[in-house]
Amino acid sequence: MLNSPPSREHDAEARRERLLKAAATVFAKDGFEKASLRAICLKAKANVAAVKYYFGSKDGLYREVFLSSCQDSMKEDAPVTLADGGTPEDTLRRWIHHLLDHVLLKRAKNPVKSQIMAHEMREPTPCLNEFIKLVVRPFHEELQRIIAAVMGRRAADEDCILYCHHIIGLCIHYDHCRVFVDRLGPPVPKTAPEVQRLADNIADFVLGALTSRRASPSKTASRSKK
Amino acid sequence: MLNSPPSREHDAEARRERLLKAAATVFAKDGFEKASLRAICLKAKANVAAVKYYFGSKDGLYREVFLSSCQDSMKEDAPVTLADGGTPEDTLRRWIHHLLDHVLLKRAKNPVKSQIMAHEMREPTPCLNEFIKLVVRPFHEELQRIIAAVMGRRAADEDCILYCHHIIGLCIHYDHCRVFVDRLGPPVPKTAPEVQRLADNIADFVLGALTSRRASPSKTASRSKK
DNA sequence: TGTGTTTATAAACAGCTGTTTAACTTATTG
DNA sequence: CAATAAGTTAAACAGCTGTTTATAAACACA
Structure with missing residues (x-):
């Protein structure tokens, strides 16, 4: 028969973090509008539908990136x-x-x-x-x-x-x-x-x-x- | 037969100015990426293909808007x-x-x-x-x-x-x-x-x-x- | 008037977008 | 263990985008 698909990744937390990190980079470089979820997911090695699953929407992902950024600011010097x-x-x-x-x-x-x-x-x-x-x-x-x-x-x-x-x-x-x-x-x-x-x-x-x-x-x- | 299409507008200069003005407004409000040529052309009462004809591209239109803006700055107070x-x-x-x-x-x-x-x-x-x-x-x-x-x-x-x-x-x-x-x-x-x-x-x-x-x-x- | 060129524009194209659907896999529960 | 729930993901969907194509209309000229 055909080859079975490769096994799935199970580490949801790691995937979520990769998405946040990739999104921060792409949003910073391209701005919200030009940044595409496909670019972000390619960089994060995640499926495009994961954005909906973890963050609800592109807007939700952006919001989470921004809030992470705020929290980082509070931990700084x-x-x-x-x-x-x-x-x-x-x-x-x-x-x-x-x-x-x-x-x-x-x-x-x-x-x-x-x-x-x-x-x-x-x-x-x-x-x-x-x-x-x-x-x-x-x-x-x-x-x-x-x-x-x-x-x-x-x-x-x-x-x-x-x-x-x-x-x-x-x-x-x-x-x-x-x-x-x-x-x-x-x-x-x-x-x-x-x-x-x-x-x-x-x-x-x-x-x-x-x-x-x-x-x-x-x-x-x-x-x-x- | 069907109604004939309305006569075309002949005032190219007026159309070009309308496009510049509408583009300035839409670019200012939405930014370059989010601003769509269809929104600009609807506002300017012009055909979408006119952007290519007069300005070469969306980028060209943006450049022209910016240069007009610089020239206005020089005429100010x-x-x-x-x-x-x-x-x-x-x-x-x-x-x-x-x-x-x-x-x-x-x-x-x-x-x-x-x-x-x-x-x-x-x-x-x-x-x-x-x-x-x-x-x-x-x-x-x-x-x-x-x-x-x-x-x-x-x-x-x-x-x-x-x-x-x-x-x-x-x-x-x-x-x-x-x-x-x-x-x-x-x-x-x-x-x-x-x-x-x-x-x-x-x-x-x-x-x-x-x-x-x-x-x-x-x-x-x-x-x-x- | 006829012809060639230019202008203006509707329609189509090709591609991209965020979101949704459906199917499969894995985990959990009784 | 079987049934159900949750997680993952490829594929599809619906819509939008800038650009291109094709063509009618207008113009210029002989």
Whole structure:
């Protein structure tokens, strides 16, 4: 008779993990729309119908990839906090260095997460709110506390909140707009010493700004008191 | 017999423009991959084969939309320059306000350009280099001159170049990462008075930083002299 | 008016997509 | 052990996509 088909794979957990990993890579490279389940399943050595079985749909697979990515973020490097000790100014320096090290070195070696995040920002799903709540907001709030300590104000001061956005925006610009920065020069840092130098430059700039604003609440803050 | 088909449209130029306009809208909303030629042509009241005829392919249509977008950028609001008069500090304030007004108000009413640009940043084509050369670089260099005037340095000073990136990154963060800022609060400005208030806050912050760095070249700059 | 060329477009093509179906295999339960 | 449930997977389905083909209509010219 004909040859019997090869024996089936039994390790469901391993297959599921392979699918998640392959999907992350393909979604990162191609984006959600262009990424095809056949490409993902070829890479994962899995059957196309497995996507429906394990994840319900292409959307479900994407959601799971994104959520895994969020959970990974929470396991990463210990964040820099005021409780670490040192002056608030030194803490802010370390915080800035830590963020730049993360986005310019660590993430650059594995662009899957940032590319999935870029896609998510363009077409937010409910996953994004979860990510913001679990990962981004605590991070943001600790920076607020650091800024407030530098400035001798309450963390809920509206200036402190805005300065958080200013500082984060300034730092991640070097990652998000890398195609521009690289062409306008100087190139985006690629080594730890280069990152340290940029971090120092930014920290000096930022601390200069915060120090100068210490005694001068902005018109924004004073108007909000009416 | 059967009804004769309606007469053909003869205005090729009008059809081509309609296609460009519809494509811009659909590409902006759906991204390149998800945008379908049938959706674009339905919107433009044109035949699907017209894309091949006028633009060669879907890619060609996209390229033309992007180049039109770059040319529009060059016709927009007169840039703020030192030659406008006033102190360098006031010029910088106006510059920051102008940028925020542009990205938060004008562009927000027509998100086509920023969304196409986001796509281009993810998958750069040669068009991007053209755009950087013609639009972004002159803009960037004028900001460098303004910063240098505030700081009493040469425009080619490496700190001035980096501060350009810092300032631009900080400002455009409110547009690029709007999904984050809106959820973390306070909401991204949507009215002219709100934009003015944010611009003032940023200008105070930035001028505070530049003033504090005036007498202290950073370690970056001083090391580069070795 | 007739002829050759160009333009515009309906229809078809070829291929790809995510999802569903059906059949088989394996595991579990009574 | 038999029956049932769960898991795996090839094949099929239904629909969509960008591109190509074929042809009518329009244009230009003698």
